Amino acid sequence: GEDVEQSLFLSVREGDSSVINCTYTDSSSTYLYWYKQEPGAGLQLLTYIFSNMDMKQDQRLTVLLNKKDKHLSLRIADTQTGDSAIYFCAEANRDDKIIFGKGTRLHILP
Amino acid sequence: NAGVTQTPKFRVLKTGQSMTLLCAQDMNHEYMYWYRQDPGMGLRLIHYSVGEGTTAKGEVPDGYNVSRLKKQNFLLGLESAAPSQTSVYFCASSYSVRDRVKNIQYFGAGTRLSVL
Numbered sequence: 001g002e003d004v005e006q007s008l009f010l011s012v013r014e015g016d017s018s019v020i021n022c023t024y025t026d027s028s029s030t031y032l033y034w035y036k037q038e039p040g041a042g043l044q045l046l047t048y049i050f051s052n053m054d055m056k057q058d059q060r061l062t063v064l065l066n067k068k069d070k071h072l073s074l075r076i077a078d079t080q081t082g083d084s085a086i087y088f089c090a091e092a093n094r095d096d097k098i099i100f101g102k103g104t105r106l107h108i109l110p
Numbered sequence: 111n112a113g114v115t116q117t118p119k120f121r122v123l124k125t126g127q128s129m130t131l132l133c134a135q136d137m138n139h140e141y142m143y144w145y146r147q148d149p150g151m152g153l154r155l156i157h158y159s160v161g162e163g164t165t166a167k168g169e170v171p172d173g174y175n176v177s178r179l180k181k182q183n184f185l186l187g188l189e190s191a192a193p194s195q196t197s198v199y200f201c202a203s204s205y206s207v208r209d210r211v212k213n214i215q216y217f218g219a220g221t222r223l224s225v226l
């Protein structure tokens with residue numbers, strides 16, 4: 001079945017780059033998304049990438065997509081304390097079904 | 111433009127009690143969803159709706175019922191609450207024909223439910 005996998009925790013020092021990885025199984029994915037969940041809040045879309053792209057950059061965020069390996073990554077440059085959150089990878093398949101990963105909790109070390 | 115609004119924000123129930131969680135969206139979205147979030151389990155889809163008057167089961171529908179009588183509202187009901195239903199519940203909505211990128215889900219702030 002369709003599945004989205006990501007590691008549960010990541011610790012990064014303030015000012016370093018954070019790289020959060022995700023793998024998915026459905027080769028018919030149309031869009032892939034990164035959502036951010038801050039403490040006590042709902043998920044908010046951070047960025048997305050269309051499946052025919054391999055990279056998207058938006059200020060401190062870089063999304064890389066390796067469609068052959070079904071691997072998606074989110075790089076956050078110059079990580080700040082405000083980036084501390086849970087990051088969810090998600091994919092949309094051709095049937096408009098959205099599959100979320102379990103989320104990666106990003107912890108920022110001083 | 112409020113987006114997705116969930117009420118209540120917090121609730122404590124006793125086992126066997128019933129309650130309804132309300133979700134309202136003002137973005138004219140077609141699709142609406144109810145998820146529960148538990149530690150280590152990520153988001154699990156309970157029920158969803160692809161339009162007014164329609165509902166469908168998600169991954170974990172047992173013990174819950176839903177209704178979508180109006181396009182902007184999606185109600186989640188617990189008929190007889192159990193401690194296993196202690197969780198944070200999120201409503202989300204998506205898809206209008208004007209969307210350039212389909213399937214972006216917009217989430218409410220969540221309802222924290224404890225069943226004792």
